[in-house]
Structures are given as structure tokens and as C-alpha cells.
Amino acid sequence: MQACWQKKSSTAREVHAAVPDEREWEYQTVKTMLDRLVDKGYLRREKVGPISVFLPVVPRAKVVRRAIDGFLETVLGNQLAPLLAHLAGSDRWNEADLAILKKLLKEDEK
Helix, strand or coil, rough: CHHHHHHEEEEEHHHHHHHCHHCCCCCCHHHHHHHHHHHHHCCCEEEEECCCEEECCCCHHHHHHHHHHHHHHHHCCCHHHHHHHHCCCCCCCCCHHHHHHHHHHHHHHC
């Protein structure tokens, strides 16, 4: 999905090329995943001659929200505290993330 969101439209070969090497995914694996994302309504397939081009249908923000909500429900039993504790202890924070968090907290206080 990342490759499709970034480029707005991608072929299976382009998505395969964008997959990190450490995943070691074969081209056919990527193609199967793209086909499943089409079946689920996340992507749309357009034919350009013999080539399939995949376009995102669902915005990234909506997919992220669904994924996080699903994780919270199925893994954390809808409890936010474990997620917040994990994030608070993370060393992945950067200035941009902190600025966004501060803005969200300020808006929530209003």
C-alpha cells in the first residue's frame, strides 16, 4: 500500500521493487497481495494494455485508523494504556512527531 499511496498508481513490478530486501518477497507474492487488496476494496486495478496498474481507493489515514482500531480491539482488548506506555517509552520520537502530539493534546484540552 505504501508504494501505491506514494506513487498514486503502481504496477506489480514497481511495488515489488519498492519492497525492502529483507522481506525477501517474490514477485508472485507481491502480485497475490495486490490482487487480495483489490478484492478487499483497498486498491483498484486498471489495465493498460497487458499491464495491470494498481491505484489506491482507500486513503492512508483511513487504513491506518482501521488497523490501529483492529489492533486495539483484538490484541489490547480496547485498552489504550499498554499502547500509550509503549509509545511513551519509545526512542522513535522525532521533533515533528512531538509537535503533532503537543498540538493534538492542546486541541483536546479545549
